[in-house]
Amino acid sequence: RKPVTINTLQSLYRKNEPITMITAHDFPSAHVADHAGMDMILVGDSLAMVALGMEDTSEVLLEEMLLHCKSVARATKAAFTVGDLPMGSYEISPEQALTSAIRMIKTGRVKSVKLEGGSEMAPTIAKITQAGIPVLAHIGLTPQRQNALGGFRVQGKSTASAMKVLEDALAVQAAGAFAMVLEAVPAEVAALVTKELSIPTIGIGAGNGCSGQVLVQVDMLGNFPPGRFLPKFVKQYGNLWSEAEAAIEQYRTEVKSRAYPAVEHTYPIAKEVVSEFEK
Numbered sequence: 001r002k003p004v005t006i007n008t009l010q011s012l013y014r015k016n017e018p019i020t021m022i023t024a025h026d027f028p029s030a031h032v033a034d035h036a037g038m039d040m041i042l043v044g045d046s047l048a049m050v051a052l053g054m055e056d057t058s059e060v061l062l063e064e065m066l067l068h069c070k071s072v073a074r075a076t077k078a079a080f081t082v083g084d085l086p087m088g089s090y091e092i093s094p095e096q097a098l099t100s101a102i103r104m105i106k107t108g109r110v111k112s113v114k115l116e117g118g119s120e121m122a123p124t125i126a127k128i129t130q131a132g133i134p135v136l137a138h139i140g141l142t143p144q145r146q147n148a149l150g151g152f153r154v155q156g157k158s159t160a161s162a163m164k165v166l167e168d169a170l171a172v173q174a175a176g177a178f179a180m181v182l183e184a185v186p187a188e189v190a191a192l193v194t195k196e197l198s199i200p201t202i203g204i205g206a207g208n209g210c211s212g213q214v215l216v217q218v219d220m221l222g223n224f225p226p227g228r229f230l231p232k233f234v235k236q237y238g239n240l241w242s243e244a245e246a247a248i249e250q251y252r253t254e255v256k257s258r259a260y261p262a263v264e265h266t267y268p269i270a271k272e273v274v275s276e277f278e279k
């Protein structure tokens with residue numbers, strides 16, 4: 001498979017072929033996503049929860065993101081990689097944001113960065129873009145701002161709120177973003193916004209009218225314990241947690257009963273050596 005570049009993504013967009021994106025947070029999760037043919041791999045700050053066990057994304061540091069980005073980059077041969085700028089690493093000034101973005105590229109070894117926010121982030125997106133670093137914007141529901149939004153709420157449900165989503169989309173496009181994530185927006189609003197733009201929208205909980213889709217890998221694989229809350233938009237394509245649990249339980253049982261290791265898992269030596277050794 002040929003490496004996906006920014007030109008590949010633009011060409012998919014022109015052909016109206018949906019762009020596929022999934023998150024990854026380490027070498028194996030990136031390896032399988034790359035093998036499965038994803039166009040884009042996002043090292044999302046959702047790794048705070050799914051890989052580090054944190055409450056939400058507000059705790060994760062740029063340094064921690066860099067470690068995960070590096071391991072994802074090592075596994076990714078073809079997909080276009082995006083590193084998520086975590087909360088606190090880009091809001092202070094466009095200069096702070098560019099400094100963080102450069103670290104993402106140089107140390108994290110990814111090809112582009114993502115940051116949350118609409119028109120208010122336009123100068124920041126412009127600053128990073130002008131330095132030659134592609135920026136994926138993220139509007140609609142922006143999880144890093146959950147405390148200000150009053151939780152994880154669908155955005156764009158009223159006329160005023162839908163207009164805000166459109167304004168944000170146009171602003172981040174004008175600032176130079178190469179594409180944008182549209183999260184938790186009614187399908188009609190996302191479709192209309194997508195039509196108004198000349199860059200791709202990557203939807204998550206934004207219906208079928210976007211230019212592409214993204215999902216959190218552990219969610220779509222079912223790689224989490226029973227009882228976890230899943231947003232409405234997640235389709236669970238697998239049941240990895242149950243499979244892993246069943247396998248580990250069987251291993252436990254077989255060790256306890258001495259069924260494992262069996263002869264075929266054991267290194268042989270010659271009989272004479274054994275009898276000599278036993279003397």
Ligand code: KIV
Pocket residue numbers: 023042043044045046047084181204214215216
């Ligand atoms: O952190 C993340 O996984 C994300 C995607 C859900 C877009 O930002």
Ligand code: NA
Pocket residue numbers: 044045046084
């Ligand atoms: Na994120």
